[in-house]
Amino acid sequence: MKKKLLVSLFLASQLPCFAQDDVSAYFLVNNGFDTNFNYGAELKGNIAGDVIHDVYGWTNETTATYTVAGTFAYNNNITFNGSSPLPSSGYNGSEGGALGLTTGWGMQLVYSQSVTLPKGKYRLCAAYYNVGSASAGNSLLAWIPDNGAQKSSDVKSFPKGVWKTDTLTFTIDARTEGKIQIGLGANESSGSGSHAKILVDYVKLFCDNVDKSELESAIFSAVDTYGDGTGVYSEELKKVIDEAQNVYDNESASPIDIISLTSRLNEVEQIYKYKNASDDNPLNVTSLITNPSFEDGTIGWDNQGFSTQTNSYFPGKSGSTYLECWVSRGSKVPDVNISQNLKGIPDGQYRLRVASGNIQQKGSDSSVNVGERQTGACVYAGFYSMPADTMKYKNLYFTVVGGQITLGLRTENATGNWVCLDNLMLYYLGGNTPENYAEYLSKYIEYIKNNMLTKHIHAKVRENAETAIAEAEKLIASETLDEKAMADAKVELDSVVTNINASDAVFADFAEAIDYAEKVRGWYEDDVNKFNKMDAAIEVAQVAYDNVDLTAEEIERATQTLENVTKVVDKKVYTAKWSMGDVSNPNNKYYIGRTRQSKNWILFWEKDYGENPKNFVCGSHNIDVDEVLRHAEIAFRFYTDSLKFIKPGRSQTDTYKMVIRLRYEPTGWEATGSGVDSKIGLLTLTPWAAPSRNWQTLYHEVGHCFQYQVHCDNGDQNGWVYSPGNGKGCAFWEQCAQWQAYKIMPDNQFTNEWFSGYLSNVHKHILHEWPRYNNYFVQDFWTYKHGMDFIGKLWNESKNPEDPVEAYMRITGITTSQFNDEMYECAARFATWDIPALESYGASKIDSRPQPAMTKVDDNYWQINASVAPENTGHNIIKLNVPKTATTVSACFEGLNNEPGYHVINPTYAEWRYGFVAQLEDSTRVYGSMGKSTYSNPVDTISFECPDNCKRLYFVVSGGPKTYWRQAWDDNGDNDEQWPYKVKFGNTNRYGSPNLPDVTAVESVSAEDDVPSIYVSDGLFHVGQASSASDVRILTLSGICIKSVSAGSAIDIPLEPGIYIVDVRQTDGNCLLTKKIVVR
Template sequence: MKRNLFMCLCLASSLHGWAQVDISAYFLENHGFDTNFNYDARQTGNVSGDVINEVYGWTNETTATYTVAGTFAYNPEVTFNNSFALPASGYEGSEGGALGLTTGWGMRLVYSQSVTLPKGTYRLSSAYYNVGTSGAGNSLLAWLPDNGTATVSDVKNFPVQSWKTDELIFTLTAQTTGKIRIGFAANEGVGSANHAKILVDYVNLLCDEMDKGGLETALSAARAAYGDGSGVYAEELKAAIDEAQTVYEDEHAAVTDILASTQRLTEATQTYQYKNASPEHPLTMTSRIVNPNFEDGTTGWENDGMLAQTNTSFPGKSGTTYLERWVNIGSKVPDVGIRQTLEGIPDGKYCLRAAVGNIQQKGTNSTVNAGEKQTGVTLYAGIYDMPVDTMKAHKDLYFTVVDGQVTIGFKAENATGNWICLDNVRLYYLGGNTPEDYAAYLSRYADDVRKELQAKHIQSAVRQAVEAAIEAAEKASAAENPDEKAMAEAKVALDEAVTAIEASAAVYDVLADALRYAGQVKNWYEEDEEKRGKMETAIQAAQEVWENTEQTEEQIRSAAQALQDVTQTVDKKVYTAQWLMGDVNDPDNAYYIGRTRQSKNWILFWEKGYGENPSVFTCGNHTIDIDEVLRNAEIAFDFYTDSLKFIRRGRSKTDTYKMVIRLRYDPSAWEASGSGVDDLIGLLTLTPWAAPSRNWQTLYHEIGHCFQYQVHCDNGNQNGWMYAPGNGNGCAFWEQCAQWQAYKIMPADQFNNEWFDGYLQNVHKHILHESPRYNNYFIQDYWCYKHGMDFMGRLWNQSRNPEDAVEAYMRLTGITDSEFNDEMYDCAARFATWDIPALEEYGAAKVDGRPLPAMLKVADNYWRISPAAAPENTGHNIIRLNLPRRVGTRVSACFEGLNRQEGYRVKNATYAEWRYGFVALLKDGSRVYGDMGKSVYRNPKDTIFFDCPVDCKRLYFVVSGGPKKYWRQVWDDNDANDEQWPYQVKFGNTNRYGSANLPDETGIGEVEMDVSVPVVSVSGRTLRVEPSPVAAEVRVAALSGVCVADFPCGVSAVETTLSPGFYIVQVLSADGRNLVTKKVVVR
């Protein structure tokens, strides 16, 4: 703190030079790494990897987790990361310790301290000892000014088991703020074994020359504070001023004398200001708060869910940034908060001022509260707090400090508002404590401890001791003439009481957690009489200990352990691979067994960035309900097990082990990756953004992958498509099935998602094509329609390497290639109107949204499928047709398969087969299917007929492509080698939807049946249909075939407004006859 005060006052002036004076102690804390060792002299053996420690006095800027960083006392009995032994002493025989650093793979271990240096010339030096077997690596010793040119080390090699010094020289032409950095950077491509493992003995700052600017500034500040000398402590300040003036006037004063004199004068000035502060003349101490206006986000604060915001909505905003938490109007913000501990501040009375807000908004962007004042938000300082219940540009909280530190903060717990805000935090010192002030503080503290005592379940002996401490504090604070010594002793006793409450409650909390979880396990196995009975007996014994507060700490711990032991014999086991999860028994590891929550079949690990056991899991803008994650994971587990039969209870490794979820702490990244670990159990990793996305579809999808992996775990490498069919880049069926699995849990979303349009655009492709692998999630419904809901589980479990899904399907169902192709036509015909029980309800609204496949008009009224939409193996086209002019009429299709047609991809032309036919959707929702036609390589032409039902509502022509002998679709990200089966077709008494039912395609204008047929016209953007006694319905479609309007017509004229473009207008009679088909343009 002395260094900080001095740094704030150091300014530049005239130069006086002295060579190489060590000024480290004035600017750097723990520069010799001799204080608060991470590994002291009692340490023995090897310190293993993946532990990056905080180093006392230094800011840890390391983002790497590999492999060791920390301070060591010199000790030949110690190694780290399997290094040589540490030396017995430091550089040139110095005592103490050093900073140990070892890493690899391009990672950096970085520590720094912020300093403000006066004008002058400096030397930054360090000494390294390498206890590794390699010398490779890079020193990160550096001077990094906030503005200006950095000076960095060029050391790139460290001699093995030898000392190496490092020195940087830099000159400052004015006072400069920046960082002094130390660290080690590994080279890319090799691990820690191929790098130096260094000990940094010290980071010293020496001055070659320095000015007296800082002393001059300190003198000016002291004289300004001294004023007329009438204040308390004026005599002492005057003495400090005189001493500093003497040093200032001494041309030969040493650098250390200048620095020491400046520091003493600064402290005397501050003491004078403290002693003369009062409520009428408060001393501003906001500088003791790091980042009080949040212009650097939440730097310097411990944040639990508050978010930085730069808009201008908050009336109390100061500067560019404020903090907020907002949810939709009518909702309530989650439990969030932010805090900062101020240390080394003088005891006394204070005022904490802040701009705050807590409202339920009246409307969008409103800053006015709706209804009663809101609750659940407080501004606090230590044991003092006050409610935040509206918008305030400043709110003042008065409080007392008695032990040199206080935690200030803002928190929401069960808040009722939808918008809370915080900005512009300020701190004022109002003077020292009187005995009465101390007594008031002590009385309040005793009340707080009493509330804590009432809220906690603790041992009787502890309760009695705490009650005695409270009584003593109340007595001391209520004395007519409060005795400061007695109050100080009472305060210490209350501190000890709080510690005792926390310790006793913590022991009982362990037992409470064991009881809570044991109750869950009992409920999970309610139908297993043996397991339930075992749990009930163990729970009863532990409950008796819980209720008996006369128990010792050891008895409570033993009861908790006994219950946990029994629970473990009933509950499933947890498997954690160290290569993937690290050491889950280490609290400093990213994933720690103490930061988990479990359900019957899952365990969720969260990274330590979320905290040890937060009430709300917040990461950046994301709030995650991990209980909801587990609840939905259980839904998926049961459905994929019991309905889809991917695994079989009693025959799966999931009978023994729980599947694993890893919740990463990353506010911006997206990761959702499900699979498994070590051929044993499913595992998935999520970031907070991904976890609940798409109404939990992402979670269900990734759990689908876990179950696909589990098939492999339970059956061996020959099952579960743990290979790429055809030696391609992957297995598209993994993604297709995971999508389908998710949508079987949430069927209403199967047709309403970001992938459905992509499915419609790609139905001509192979059902296992790699490109639309996230879109092709309907073929599974057809196969389950044919063979039962559990067929997909059977398919996965009984697949065999090197089959793909189609080959496995044909083998399991015992069908031939020809029969499979027949099924693919049947599938396409049913998909035209979603005529499958699992799809019919939700697909009904999507029937008319299917785009027409692109086709080319060629000679003799034929439509030729475009190369962009030609069917591949197992692919299909669904072509909507006009209803015939008179329903009940026979329609026809002259089909011709095009062998070796130029412009299309051809692989095995002689294998060519096409299947095709008519599908009618009737007004009552039923379907009529025409006979399936078939053309082959040698006989590619045929004509088929279909009697269109009288009550037909929609008419389709369906074509599927398939070779007479199936071959695999290889994932090679190359469409150029995917086969196509082109064709052309000519219709009779019908036509491609939107084209006239005439032999001559030029008749696409207006088709009139008689004088009663209505006239269709366009004026501007208005489509008008004139009155007609026979007309009943108008349908308007885009040229793509998508219906854009459908409305009744008849004896009165009707109009509708259209956007600019080309349209096909069709007027139908009440019995469905086509009266008029007309192409119109709206300009």
């Protein structure tokens, strides 16, 4: 027979067939949109916007959320997005329904179905009905092959109130995989009101001619499977082979006959293979598993914690990719799970062969286990399982009853550090015998006893379960197995499981409500009224929970009663629909049922994490949401109680909880803190970002939430919601958020990734936009001066349009000159971190500070380079050579006005402040007097008595204009004022350069007998009586005379500490003496 069939094939005609046959039913599902409506015929009214539905049979490829997409039963009592009523019937008077689409602003609503088409010529059709008032829009009807050019619609408008057809023709030269696409695209410049609102119906695929090669292949395969004709179901297979042969031999066979016989022959051959499968003749049905070797990642799988890996360390790897969950050696993997539900599969016996492993690695990259076999990981199929405890292939045998099974690998309290999975192979071993059925029921009963009856359920449900189990046990213990009775028993056991799950769900909801109520009670231990109210409600609830004789309705009422009391005591939840959607909708990305709460926070997780996952796994990230909330609470309390950003009793946080959105993003990073609707703080995190930098990222973003809360609570623009200086933002946002975080974790303030950036940018304005993540130290100086709560006060009392410096000066009541004095003090203290909050943490980092770049110029002066010249409020800290013993050191300073090569904006506002700082061996700090130069008096000399046992010596210079102006965030460094200078040192020098002699040791220019005696003692300048008349003038180093006296008699003149020039002249103007003096 087999030989005869083959001969017949070769004699058949190879001419193609031509017709126009509707082959939609063989390739498309729900192509008429006539089932599983999103909006049924009973509905009335208008369907509002921003609802994009999945459509039965179609893949939703839409990324837009604007405005409506879904299937409607024909019904002229309904509209969508303000359209006119729908027609009462479809294209050509058809019944059923259509796909409604409306969008705008360049968005696309797209649905598709994957198909594999044989070689042939095709026509793809669709019909549209416009119920809108505009006609614009783009049909997205298309044939898109996986390889090759696609064929797309050119329809750009839709007439109103009539059906319009759309047809594409395309030819396929070989069997091709691709997809059929439908949809509506909008133009970029207008919304939905300016576009058509269309109904899509009559999506049809016609075949005008089709090649017979696939039918030929199907006949060859079926003949080979038929063999000698002795197998079960061989007669049925032979009959369809003959029918297919007749169609193949018929030169006039239509495309529908060719396609239908090809499909039916493949189906019957598969039935034959199933009926003849056995343990000795297994049928490979691995194709029932989507992506069984993970070459497409985890597509088709429900993945909770596994990651793809491409290295070759796993011995069971097949192809280029396998799955793993890995932690460092000595650690243990978390609870993870990956599974796939196989539906519509034949009942019977199966063998699952899989490469899996669970080990504690012996060494790095090792696939060898150390110690005893590891536990806690298993491969499973339904309630059948086997341990995954080696790195070898294993077989799991199981029975399918009911046409579906869930298989996968899970860990629970696993002891290994590396769990692997790859290359699942599934084999069908034949149908179920009565003995197989009995064994299945026995396994099912064991599962119910061990996993279901251990739950807290209603007494009646438990009683019914035990009765059904007893009846099933009698059946399987009988000498004669009654297959129908066992099937009925299986139905009863399924009902038992359903009822147990329902009862467990009721009590589980109650237990969750009690657990949360107990948390709320604990949060308000200090509030007697709230605590007592919760305590009483919990006591009543616990009695109800323990009473398993109560009905489900009674338990639900008790749950609601407790939740009502809890809501009265607990803070409320505020969400904005524009930022989170409808949180009451379980299909929304964020849903109130997918939350976890603490006293001051509520955390929403995205839908892709699952409804209530044991572990929150996203790609390679395993995030502990309880830890997220714990750290958010730490920040909340600290920013409230210590920093006082908000004032309990006068804050929106008294009423509302701040909100956390945990995004499902396996590889991306997002960490943003702000708020919504001038109401409450909102924090958004991805799992990568949440715990990063030892939770510093979270503390930082919570800091932004509190900054926003200042604005909410004050009901105005306090808190720099505005951008000072009309720039792009306020750098103080980031600076303060950084500082807020490091006050929670002060040991990280000097060891983080931003500290070196701080040191290299201290010359810039303290509010400069570029190092805004680095400048988080000035707040420590301000809180040192005014108390820990001062930064909170600064935020709360800021006023538009002032920047933080202006607010600081106003609130503290100081002038710009006094502020500049403070900025010098700040720089001087930061030289050795001489602030109580910083001293111990910064001690080891004092010598990390880079030396400011300077150039040696004439007369042994050092000139600051333009790259580090101080800007407004910026500073330089110059490290100097330390004298071996107590020594007077000096510095001749000259501010450089209008110096070429520097940024010059307002040169006449120039002011410089400078001085010496010494740190002794016992860590004592000694500060010299502060010098000051200005635009009109740029030159001065100061000295400092450097003590013995000096360990470090610095010269500090700060720049500050006499009139302050704002540092705008404009990302432009060319308009940032610089205050250049040069300086020469005496008895010291820049660290590592040879010391210079004291610049104040200047000998007399002349010393005649008629010159009066001149000396300094105890801050007094002494002028002795001269033998002849002369005048004595005292000048600053810049040549300004500050005192003039006659030397006719002795006189004492008090002078401020500093260096001066003494000029003695005869009455005729002849110079007798010029000398520098130092007043200490």
